[in-house]
Amino acid sequence: MDALSAPSALFQRIEASFLRQGMMQHLGARLLRVEAGLCEIALPYSERVTQQQGGFHGGAMGALADIAGGYAALTVAPPEAEVTTVEYKINFLAAFRDGELRATGRVARAGKRIIVTTADVVHVDANGKESACALMQQTLVPVPKTY
Template structure:
């Protein structure tokens, strides 16, 4: 579901959690799409997310992939639950210094104690051309919501 149309109940639930993310607000990330087992997040290029040579910082790419995978996992859980990352592994495929990144997280397996996700991070240039940027695999654990 695209955030520009009437949001679904699932989108609203994920967005309520997403908006509590201080890091994502600071970096300028936005929630783009939420479906069962899937979440897409965008991150525009800015001085908040660059490294010393002008490209997107790997930490910003990793954080974006972590968030996309985490919220994809959260779509599989009850309203009173959240998730926490146990670990992730990311491969950086290419660097970019403009446009925006799009991370699409997908659930590979949603168990009771462990959820495994993957996230593809793509770079979108100003003309709309998409290029592979990073690939992540992640393990998450369901935890009770504390808010």
């Protein structure tokens, strides 16, 4: 890997935490992009993420949005901290199957004790067409890192 394609220190910090997420690993999620105040994660369609009618399960969409927002928050938290979700609210806009979901978390407000984020979840079909899937707002708090 050359210097231009090497992951940033911020990406590496978020990736180290992301790889400890057993659920995200089990579901096959991938960390796509990390910037200060932003994180994008992809979740491919598989039998692990479906509901009884074959579409992406709302729980999988919620988990993806929660993780994207959480890692966006972690980018603005102190280096010795992790973050934990206090609450989130999600609106499901449409159901999809096949392709993949992409959640982009963004920090709306970063305080010392509370961080508020949003996440947009879109469905990407085999042709690359994006369609709105869900919207989430979340409140997180920094917590001590225990690993």
